[in-house]
């Protein structure tokens with residue numbers, strides 16, 4: 001009989017979990033308010049709110065274990081489920097991932113470098129905090145802020161009261177801007193016996209704060225940088241007694257990595273692993289939760305992943321690009337919405353770069369120029 005895994009949230013991350021689980025004999029059920037969700041199109045779905053106690057009980061009764069794919073699901077829902085069936089990752093990771101202050105406190109406790117910050121509880125605290133941290137800095141809402149929502153960059157201290165009002169005067173962090181050379185992320189996985197595996201660091205390019213392009217492995221990635229990132233991710237995994245996949249977003253400043261935020265789930269910057277690694281992040285998340293052996297995280301050549309935002313492309317346009325793999329999420333087009341992604345994989349970095357730029361031209365998407373004009377991965 002199939003292993004039954006329940007999941008809070010039914011977006012594209014859930015869909016890719018279900019697709020990864022299917023060949024392993026894993027049948028998934030999603031709890032998701034939106035009928036006909038991305039995950040609900042390929043697996044069973046219970047339609048309703050994440051906090052509905054009756055549906056939570058139903059999900060628990062129908063599942064051997066439960067996970068989540070959306071970090072804003074109420075922690076209380078994960079805890080209710082945990083009373084009747086095992087939940088992975090641990091619900092405490094949700095609590096940390098949902099609150100920027102909790103993240104900062106975790107980084108501090110584990111000695112993980114991050115951008116300097118001060119908590120802001122009310123408008124009167126803005127002046128003294130700005131006097132200490134200076135500008136440029138940014139005001140970030142502690143909760144429910146993602147993809148650039150819930151944060152306002154501050155070029156000058158005078159802009160702070162309006163920024164605080166714009167965020168609804170909710171509890172915030174004031175964070176100093178860091179002069180990073182690039183944005184990276186590491187995806188790690190921890191199994192039931194505490195064993196860990198890490199994918200290579202990925203370089204991420206955003207447009208309007210939304211991920212547009214990931215390059216994997218990150219260009220010019222030396223062993224020292226990779227081991228620094230694994231140290232950060234490994235410390236968090238072990239501190240949280242974690243099971244499953246965890247992503248850590250990082251800024252590179254000189255040779256140092258600063259932690260920005262964690263995502264206690266599979267992550268957009270890991271989508272390349274479906275086509276470009278021995279085992280995908282989705283499969284490894286399920287393997288870890290089930291206590292099964294973790295799969296190899298080795299990359300197969302190099303990969304570039306482009307998000308498809310707002311408009312659905314003609315599949316023929318995408319598939320005509322050498323090495324391109326198309327993944328659509330079954331979502332209706334809406335401006336800026338993540339509708340799918342394309343991963344281009346190959347052993348020749350120059351060919352993958354050329355194909356990525358060709359895809360960008362075909363889709364009318366801005367993709368960064370390679371430093372030497374030929375390859376993103378040039379030394």
Ligand code: AMP
Nearest residue numbers: 115146147148175176177178206209260
């Ligand atoms: P976040 O929601 O924290 O991931 O921030 C969204 C984007 O804002 C990041 O991907 C960065 O490009 C930028 N950003 C966030 N925090 C900082 C910071 N302290 N210094 C410079 N840029 C930042």
